[in-house]
Amino acid sequence: MNYHWDWAVFFKSTGIGDEIYLDWFVAGLGWTVAVALVAWCIALALGAVLGVMRTLPNKALSGVATAYVELFRNVPLLVQLFVWYFLVPDLLPERAQVWFKQELNPTTSAYLSVVACLAFFTAARVCEQVRTGIQALPRGQTMAAMAMGFSLPQVYRHVLLPQAFRIIIPPLTSEFLNIFKNSSVASLIGLMELLAQTKQTAEFSANLFEAFTLATLIYFVLNMSLMKGMGWLEKRVAVPGLIGSGGK
Amino acid sequence: MEFDFSQIGPSLPGLAEGMWLTLQLLALAVLGGVAIGTLIALARLSNNRLLSGLAKGYVNIFRSVPLLLVITWFYFAVPFLLRWITGSDTPVGAFASCLIAFMLFEAAYYSEIVRAGIQSISRGQIGAAYALGMTYAQAMRLVVLPQAFRKMTPLLLQQSIILFQDTSLVYAVGLMDFLNTARSRGDIAGQPHEFLLFAGFVYFVISFGASRLVKRLQQRLTV
Numbered sequence: 068m069n070y071h072w073d074w075a076v077f078f079k080s081t082g083i084g085d086e087i088y089l090d091w092f093v094a095g096l097g098w099t100v101a102v103a104l105v106a107w108c109i110a111l112a113l114g115a116v117l118g119v120m121r122t123l124p125n126k127a128l129s130g131v132a133t134a135y136v137e138l139f140r141n142v143p144l145l146v147q148l149f150v151w152y153f154l155v156p157d158l159l160p161e162r163a164q165v166w167f168k169q170e171l172n173p174t175t176s177a178y179l180s181v182v183a184c185l186a187f188f189t190a191a192r193v194c195e196q197v198r199t200g201i202q203a204l205p206r207g208q209t210m211a212a213m214a215m216g217f218s219l220p221q222v223y224r225h226v227l228l229p230q231a232f233r234i235i236i237p238p239l240t241s242e243f244l245n246i247f248k249n250s251s252v253a254s255l256i257g258l259m260e261l262l263a264q265t266k267q268t269a270e271f272s273a274n275l276f277e278a279f280t281l282a283t284l285i286y287f288v289l290n291m292s293l294m295k296g297m298g299w300l301e302k303r304v305a306v307p308g309l310i311g312s313g314g315k
Numbered sequence: 316m317e318f319d320f321s322q323i324g325p326s327l328p329g330l331a332e333g334m335w336l337t338l339q340l341l342a343l344a345v346l347g348g349v350a351i352g353t354l355i356a357l358a359r360l361s362n363n364r365l366l367s368g369l370a371k372g373y374v375n376i377f378r379s380v381p382l383l384l385v386i387t388w389f390y391f392a393v394p395f396l397l398r399w400i401t402g403s404d405t406p407v408g409a410f411a412s413c414l415i416a417f418m419l420f421e422a423a424y425y426s427e428i429v430r431a432g433i434q435s436i437s438r439g440q441i442g443a444a445y446a447l448g449m450t451y452a453q454a455m456r457l458v459v460l461p462q463a464f465r466k467m468t469p470l471l472l473q474q475s476i477i478l479f480q481d482t483s484l485v486y487a488v489g490l491m492d493f494l495n496t497a498r499s500r501g502d503i504a505g506q507p508h509e510f511l512l513f514a515g516f517v518y519f520v521i522s523f524g525a526s527r528l529v530k531r532l533q534q535r536l537t538v
Binding site for chain 1: 316375376378379380381382383384387388391392395480481483484486487494498507508511512514515518519522523526
């Protein structure tokens with residue numbers, strides 16, 4: 068059997084309505100971005116709270132955050148996704164179960180599950196970065212702020228966090244990129260994001276090399292442009308006076 | 316909802332088979348990944364512009380795509396490629412295609428660790444090795460790499476723990492690894508939730524225990 072190369076396949080009709088294959092990729096990319104961005108916002112907020120908790124003097128609070136991190140970092144992403152998609156809905160009260168399983172359309176319920184999964188999964192990683200960022204700051208800063216009469220919440224809000232967040236932009240960038248890549252697991256619960264659309268194109272058109280090459284290219288360009296964007300942000304908000312912030 | 320874990324005991328032999336496949340896949344992928352990763356790291360550090368450029372491109376591409384994409388890619392593509400190479404139909408299972416995907420994908424990540432390891436060895440050592448009349452290959456094999464590997468063992472192991480968790484992605488191509496076995500057994504037993512939780516628990520215990528050991532090792536190795 069010979070393979071029939073056809074790079075024009077993306078402009079051919081899919082046979083469904085008047086869609087061409089390229090439309091599928093655009094729709095898929097849309098879902099990938101929609102999953103990643105929403106999950107990232109939640110992960111960032113939750114991760115920041117957990118990261119702060121881990122650095123607090125209160126043993127109980129830091130213990131909870133540590134347990135959270137260990138749990139979510141040591142269970143595979145796919146297991147977590149299945150828990151969110153198959154198990155968690157069954158734990159909801161009767162009324163919410165009916166809503167989730169019958170009234171929501173399947174795409175929406177898959178979307179909600181994967182966003183929850185990635186948000187909680189990534190929050191554990193964000194938490195570790197935030198903690199590292201806070202602990203990288205000299206202890207003298209906290210003490211100086213305390214001596215000036217700041218309360219603990221004020222120390223975090225005005226002294227520690229504004230600096231910590233700026234220091235940890237590089238590691239946060241890689242988590243941000245990871246959430247886009249990890250969103251591909253959504254294809255396994257039937258959400259038609261980029262990978263699922265690629266598979267579907269490969270199966271419908273039989274031009275699998277072209278389909279997967281395009282998908283690889285899209286992920287690559289997405290990754291590179293996000294990295295460039297974050298590099299720009301990093302430069303703009305660099306804390307003056309640190310080695311990493313360039314000679315000034 | 317009530318949980319009932321009664322069927323897990325009788326299913327343990329079947330689950331162990333799944334775990335065996337997971338561990339085989341892991342061991343082979345780590346060996347292949349580190350071997351290829353070391354070659355890529357050496358290429359990346361070579362003075363040959365073309366070679367280091369290719370290595371850099373390889374690492375950049377594999378690090379910017381999802382592992383799941385690579386697994387799916389290879390599952391579809393490996394049979395085609397083999398047919399081109401050998402000219403005849405060569406049956407290749409999901410295990411082989413997944414293994415190749417893991418090796419090539421992880422090599423990109425391992426190569427970055429190895430590169431950092433090599434760069435942490437002082438330049439004078441290579442100079443000394445050359446002065447003793449060693450060739451480049453000898454200097455790398457006998458002087459630089461043994462020390463570099465010693466330094467980066469904790470990082471390589473940490474990456475392998477991540478890989479251990481990521482092997483569960485072979486679910487996408489229907490390979491019966493630990494997670495997939497647990498899911499199908501759970502469905503048969505009518506206790507899918509319990510089997511899923513059990514699988515998560517086993518993954519947790521292994522990853523958690525292993526990362527604790529790695530941390531200990533790291534403390535011992537740091538001077």
